[in-house]
Amino acid sequence: MTAAEDSLPIDSESPLADAASRRIAAELIALAPPGWHEMQAVFALTAVSELASVFFTDEQGHPAQVLPSEEVLALVRRHREASAAMPGGPWWRYLVTASASGEIGAEHDFGAEPFPDDHLFPPEVYRADLEAFPRARLPVWLAAYVGHENRQSRPTEQAGALARTTTRTPEIETTLPALPLLAMRWAAIAAAFVAAGSPWGPRVLPALGMFEGAERSGSSLWLVPGDRAVLSGGVWNDPVLDAVYNAGAPMPDLYAGAPGWVANPLLNPRAGSGLLSFCYWWEGAHWYRGAAPPASEVAAAIPGVWTTESAADIVASLADESGVEMRDAATELVLAAEHGAAERALLVRLFGEREDVDGALHQLLMAGAAD
Numbered sequence: 001m002t003a004a005e006d007s008l009p010i011d012s013e014s015p016l017a018d019a020a021s022r023r024i025a026a027e028l029i030a031l032a033p034p035g036w037h038e039m040q041a042v043f044a045l046t047a048v049s050e051l052a053s054v055f056f057t058d059e060q061g062h063p064a065q066v067l068p069s070e071e072v073l074a075l076v077r078r079h080r081e082a083s084a085a086m087p088g089g090p091w092w093r094y095l096v097t098a099s100a101s102g103e104i105g106a107e108h109d110f111g112a113e114p115f116p117d118d119h120l121f122p123p124e125v126y127r128a129d130l131e132a133f134p135r136a137r138l139p140v141w142l143a144a145y146v147g148h149e150n151r152q153s154r155p156t157e158q159a160g161a162l163a164r165t166t167t168r169t170p171e172i173e174t175t176l177p178a179l180p181l182l183a184m185r186w187a188a189i190a191a192a193f194v195a196a197g198s199p200w201g202p203r204v205l206p207a208l209g210m211f212e213g214a215e216r217s218g219s220s221l222w223l224v225p226g227d228r229a230v231l232s233g234g235v236w237n238d239p240v241l242d243a244v245y246n247a248g249a250p251m252p253d254l255y256a257g258a259p260g261w262v263a264n265p266l267l268n269p270r271a272g273s274g275l276l277s278f279c280y281w282w283e284g285a286h287w288y289r290g291a292a293p294p295a296s297e298v299a300a301a302i303p304g305v306w307t308t309e310s311a312a313d314i315v316a317s318l319a320d321e322s323g324v325e326m327r328d329a330a331t332e333l334v335l336a337a338e339h340g341a342a343e344r345a346l347l348v349r350l351f352g353e354r355e356d357v358d359g360a361l362h363q364l365l366m367a368g369a370a371d
Contacts, residue, residue, distance in 0.1 A: 020079045021106035025098045027072045032056050033064050041068070043076045046092065046120040046129035050077070051119065066291040083108065089135040093119060111139040140237050141275065141346040142259060143245030148274020151251045153264060160260035171256030173280050173287035175296040177305060179229050181338055182207065185305040187367030188337040189314050192330075195351040195360035196318040202303045204363045217301035219278075222266040227271070229282040230262055231300040234270040238277045240293075245274075256290030277301065308334050319350040326350060337369035344370075 001369040028041055045054045052073065055063050068076075076094060084090040093109035103330040109115070123146045130138075130146070138146070154162070176182060186202055186209045193201030209221035211233070219233025232254075234241075243249035254276060255262060262281050270276045278292035280300070287295075295302060304310040308331065316322070316330035330347045336342040342364045347357045364370035 002104045004132060018106070020075065020082070021096060024072060024075050024079065025096050025104045025106075027075065028054060028068065028096065029098055031066045031069065031072075033066070035059075036064075037100050039096075041096040042119065043073075043094045044079050044092060044098075044115070044121070044134065045076065045094070046121060047132035048128045049121050049125045052076075059119060067094065084133050087134050088166075092129075092249050111142050113139075114141045137242075137246040140242045140245060141273075144241065144274035147245055148275075149300065150272075152254065152271045152274050152276045154255055154258075154262065154267065154271070156263040159255075159258075159263035162255070163258060163260040163262075166257055167183065167276070168253075168256040168290070170288040170290055173289045173292075173295060175294045175306075176231070176280060176287045177307070178285070179223075179227070179282045182231075182305045183221065183229075183332060183367060184337045184340070184369045185308070185311040186211075186303055187364050187369040188342065189303050189305070189311055189364040190338075190367075191342075191347065191360035191369075192315040192318045192333075192350070194363055195347055195354070195356050197356050198318065204367045206366050209367075211303045215300060217298075218268070218270075220268040224261065224266065227282070227285075228261065230266040230279065231282075231287075231295075231302070232268040232276060232279040233267075233272065233298070234268065234275045234277040234338045235298050235301045238275070241275065241277065252291035254290050254292050257288065308338065315350065320352050337364060337367075340368055340370070342370040 028039060031054070031148070032039065033056055033060055035058050037059045039054070039056050041052070041054040046051065050073070052068050054066050054068050056066065057063050079094065079237060080090050088110050091108040091110055093115060095107040095109065097105040126142065126146045137143070177185070182186065187204050190202040190204045194203070200212065200214050202209055207223045211220070212218040216236040217234065219231060220228045224230070244251050258279070258281055262279070268276060278289070278295070278298050279291065280287050280289045280295060304314045310337065311334045312327065312331040315333060316327045319326045321329065329346065333342060333346045333350065336346060344357065344361050347360050351360070361370060
């Protein structure tokens, strides 16, 4: 046992991960400022790059950052090298927590979810790490990050030429409601999420609807002059993209048969990171798609705009109270929005009088769903 470990009070029920984590925590705690209460340390490592963030807080929650010693960094490097023997390969992020009462925790992050931006290295860093530590597969988001090669990009300067030379006729997409109803239901659901004070759910800007779900699936709806629109987005851990990046399957041509105006400025940002699962466009009173699946198969990435009832179900679930009366009020709001006649009083009936109701009404007004 090191001197640092010997001086560390360890709770007998501490969720200690392993001996290495104990030693690393002990060395970090040796750097703690007086009066510390909790510690959080994050290490992000690859074969060629590393970063570390170590914070201590006192009982009032005031943070103090410290720089880890070279001894700590050497221990962390050895800990990662040892983890290379794991079936999934070495970890990319390592999180250590401790409290002054002796509790210690450790977590190894293998990329099941995207890393925070401040812990994310450039793609070439991960490519170098994969050369040093080859893996059978990667999480879809990371596989796309290092290998999408702009295959889902559709620049405006190329979209027109592609549209003129394509020989494929797009399919009519039949599982989506007509654009006017879809856009108004989107706005009604967005208004309900704003009124409920939720950071999740869809939002509306002039000519743009945005949706990011709690499960990391999401989409965007761009309204284009001339009764046209583009609805595109991605499903979290899409099995089709998993096959593309981890098994060498061909990338689906989501834009097959698309007109020239379907281009990057109207696509969900996932297209820029290779994580687009679908693209539908509205023109001439129909939705169309290339090699995308029917919209019903990617419903997790689209708000509940399928029917009046599906939208009302979501609105009612966000209301201050439950019951038949609230369900009826939610249906009335959605129907009014579909006819461009939603009113503030309908929102107050569902959510009470609060500041967020005005924000909710603003969502409806920007979509043309309110008087």
